[in-house]
Amino acid sequence: MANRLANQTSPYLLQHSENPVDWYPWGEESLEASKLQNKPILLSIGYSSCHWCHVMEKESFEDVETAELMNKYFINIKVDREERPDIDSIYMQAVLAQNGHGGWPMTVFLTPEKKPFFSGTYFPPEPRHGMPSFKQVLEAMSNAYYNKYDEIAPLADKITTHISFESDNVELNSIDSQNIVDSSLLQLSNQYDKNYGGFGSAPKFPQPTILNYLLEIFYSTKNHDCLDMVLQTLNGMACGGIYDQIGGGFHRYSTDEFWLVPHFEKMLYDNALISSVYIDAYKITKNTQYLRIVKETLDYIILEMTGNSCEFYSSQDADSEGIEGKYFTWELDEIEKILGKDNSKIFCEYYGVQKNGNFEGTNILHIQHDHSLLSAKLNIQPENLSKIIEECRHLLFIERNNRVKPSTDTKIITSWNAMMAKSFAKASIFLGTRYLDIAIKNTEYILKNLMKDNHLIHTDNFSNSYGYLEDYVYLLDTLITLHSITLEYIWIEKAENLSALMIELFWDNESSRFYDTSNIQKDLIFRPRDSHDGVIPSAHSMSSVVLNKLSLLLNNGSYKTISELNITSVIDLIDKASLSFTNWLSYINARQQKPNELIISYPKLSKRSTQILSLASDINQFFHPYLLISGVNQFELPNLQENPLYKGKTIVDHSITGYYCNNFICDEPLTELGKLIDKISKPYDKISNEWIYIKESFNE
Numbered sequence: 001m002a003n004r005l006a007n008q009t010s011p012y013l014l015q016h017s018e019n020p021v022d023w024y025p026w027g028e029e030s031l032e033a034s035k036l037q038n039k040p041i042l043l044s045i046g047y048s049s050c051h052w053c054h055v056m057e058k059e060s061f062e063d064v065e066t067a068e069l070m071n072k073y074f075i076n077i078k079v080d081r082e083e084r085p086d087i088d089s090i091y092m093q094a095v096l097a098q099n100g101h102g103g104w105p106m107t108v109f110l111t112p113e114k115k116p117f118f119s120g121t122y123f124p125p126e127p128r129h130g131m132p133s134f135k136q137v138l139e140a141m142s143n144a145y146y147n148k149y150d151e152i153a154p155l156a157d158k159i160t161t162h163i164s165f166e167s168d169n170v171e172l173n174s175i176d177s178q179n180i181v182d183s184s185l186l187q188l189s190n191q192y193d194k195n196y197g198g199f200g201s202a203p204k205f206p207q208p209t210i211l212n213y214l215l216e217i218f219y220s221t222k223n224h225d226c227l228d229m230v231l232q233t234l235n236g237m238a239c240g241g242i243y244d245q246i247g248g249g250f251h252r253y254s255t256d257e258f259w260l261v262p263h264f265e266k267m268l269y270d271n272a273l274i275s276s277v278y279i280d281a282y283k284i285t286k287n288t289q290y291l292r293i294v295k296e297t298l299d300y301i302i303l304e305m306t307g308n309s310c311e312f313y314s315s316q317d318a319d320s321e322g323i324e325g326k327y328f329t330w331e332l333d334e335i336e337k338i339l340g341k342d343n344s345k346i347f348c349e350y351y352g353v354q355k356n357g358n359f360e361g362t363n364i365l366h367i368q369h370d371h372s373l374l375s376a377k378l379n380i381q382p383e384n385l386s387k388i389i390e391e392c393r394h395l396l397f398i399e400r401n402n403r404v405k406p407s408t409d410t411k412i413i414t415s416w417n418a419m420m421a422k423s424f425a426k427a428s429i430f431l432g433t434r435y436l437d438i439a440i441k442n443t444e445y446i447l448k449n450l451m452k453d454n455h456l457i458h459t460d461n462f463s464n465s466y467g468y469l470e471d472y473v474y475l476l477d478t479l480i481t482l483h484s485i486t487l488e489y490i491w492i493e494k495a496e497n498l499s500a501l502m503i504e505l506f507w508d509n510e511s512s513r514f515y516d517t518s519n520i521q522k523d524l525i526f527r528p529r530d531s532h533d534g535v536i537p538s539a540h541s542m543s544s545v546v547l548n549k550l551s552l553l554l555n556n557g558s559y560k561t562i563s564e565l566n567i568t569s570v571i572d573l574i575d576k577a578s579l580s581f582t583n584w585l586s587y588i589n590a591r592q593q594k595p596n597e598l599i600i601s602y603p604k605l606s607k608r609s610t611q612i613l614s615l616a617s618d619i620n621q622f623f624h625p626y627l628l629i630s631g632v633n634q635f636e637l638p639n640l641q642e643n644p645l646y647k648g649k650t651i652v653d654h655s656i657t658g659y660y661c662n663n664f665i666c667d668e669p670l671t672e673l674g675k676l677i678d679k680i681s682k683p684y685d686k687i688s689n690e691w692i693y694i695k696e697s698f699n700e
Helices: 011-015 028-037 051-061 064-073 085-099 134-147 149-163 177-191 208-221 224-239 268-285 288-304 332-339 341-350 371-378 382-400 414-431 433-449 469-486 490-506 539-553 557-567 582-591 610-620 673-680
Strands: 023-025 041-046 075-080 106-110 116-120 596-602 627-633 657-662
Touching: 011 051, 011 075, 023 028, 028 041, 028 075, 041 085, 051 064, 051 134, 064 134, 085 106, 085 116, 085 149, 106 134, 116 134, 116 149, 134 149, 177 208, 177 224, 177 582, 208 224, 208 268, 208 582, 224 268, 224 288, 268 288, 268 414, 288 414, 332 341, 332 382, 341 371, 341 382, 371 382, 414 433, 414 469, 414 610, 433 469, 469 490, 469 539, 469 610, 469 627, 490 539, 539 557, 539 582, 539 627, 557 582, 596 610, 610 627, 610 673, 657 673
Parallel strands: 023 075, 041 075, 596 627
Antiparallel strands: 041 106, 106 116, 596 657
């Protein structure tokens, strides 16, 4: 018999709609039921592609005896963390405070006032590895609440106070930016895995925010150690099992330090942010293998994760047919049957395929040989080896498509879509207008379909989906990127309205910082503010990044003030834990750099002029993190003369004209576009572009 989740739209909640547990969705009904019945809340948070969420469901939530305990003693609330990142953020802080680590599924016990008093993640059905069984936890928590409430209440108050604590702001002029950056590099260097790349040990996450920061430090300091850390990490990931060697795209993280065995779910945000770093690495090194990874990843998104209107889906599951990784792994006999004896021998040597497998009796493909060395070992010409590998990948790709695919969560999340659109836009510089068209169509989809009463919503299938700060800042970031790549001012006009609304909804003048949730959302214990940069840069650090750019593009000094005030709430934390604040560090480092602007003024041309797009691609082909690129046509220019960025930027001789400026002081206007490109081209000395060679992907 279906429970209360049967009427929900979240794939994750629907997965639990047939459980014998009397699940509620988060909302007024469930919160009032807890108060009226004087029952504690059992809050369970996860997402549809989470492997261990599936495991706990099968072991506990589908078990009648366990469900009876849950229904008898608790109001059970199931939350999709992708729909409600605010709830997830608040109670993850409780999990981290009590356990020192977090993850999903998240299990939190709350008082009827929504205050946490005990928390954890996955609990097994029987005691295991020092962990109590889930039924033991249920019995202990019900006993504590009903028989020892005098002890529970102060604990819940203490935890709530701890997770809602906010540090005081510091004076901006007291910030020693250079010392903070230097200290961060030392911490990052100490955490860096010199053998396999990445930071820390297993489990190992890609950490694109850290990689982006290091690329920017390399740009500003010529510190090749920073670049080497990035390139070794990118190489290790691209050769490892964390990258889908057959279909493209990155799995969520590696369970080992070698990048070999991943958790197999694929998240939209991971592939958006990781591909963006590979684009920047290509800009610096011109290593075509990085561009290959970008193309394969984005082509995977097009094939598997994109709807009819260029909207992007949120994730693909780790499991198929109830087995983790089954869709992605191979047995030796299977490969030999598909490829034949001779080619399978070459392919298996290249991708490390073993008879007994490297993952639960099967094989995760990973590149274990340098192309040239394997060519010499097998006495095959390099170009012939490339052709064989290419043909084998193609055959396995076709064969794999006949398997039962992992399920796809078709939820459309605003912030994640914006991240992916930005990556498509950046890739179009090198891969062509097809990718730009997708970026533009996706952005237009967001502006049309993910708005309600002129406010952003977080996800398309959730009726009470308020937009979060992350939705606004990532969409603003994409609008700014589209402007720099199309040179069309319309994107900045859209950003102007959106940024004003963001400040109205999220900025708090009293504390001089943003909230994660808007001032119209009322169902939380408190309004959270999570400033930590994780795998995804925090919305707070991104707000400083985008408002700083918009302060110039819109000539709005208050935006600059807000972006600077915003930093002061986290400075005392950054110096202690650099790994958790690297996007903030990018902003702090940028504040020390010489500002440059490149303004392109052009005659009124047909929309999305080939000539303008070609020029924009030429300009954007270089890695220039501190160069503000903008464009304006002669008919828009008179309305922008009060903005110092555009004042006097007229066209010369009826031609496209470029102005290269340093803090608004400009060189002479250039109509010879080759000279303009020469001004911004930036050579990088002694950069190796050597890497394992594979021919262009078959996955068109």
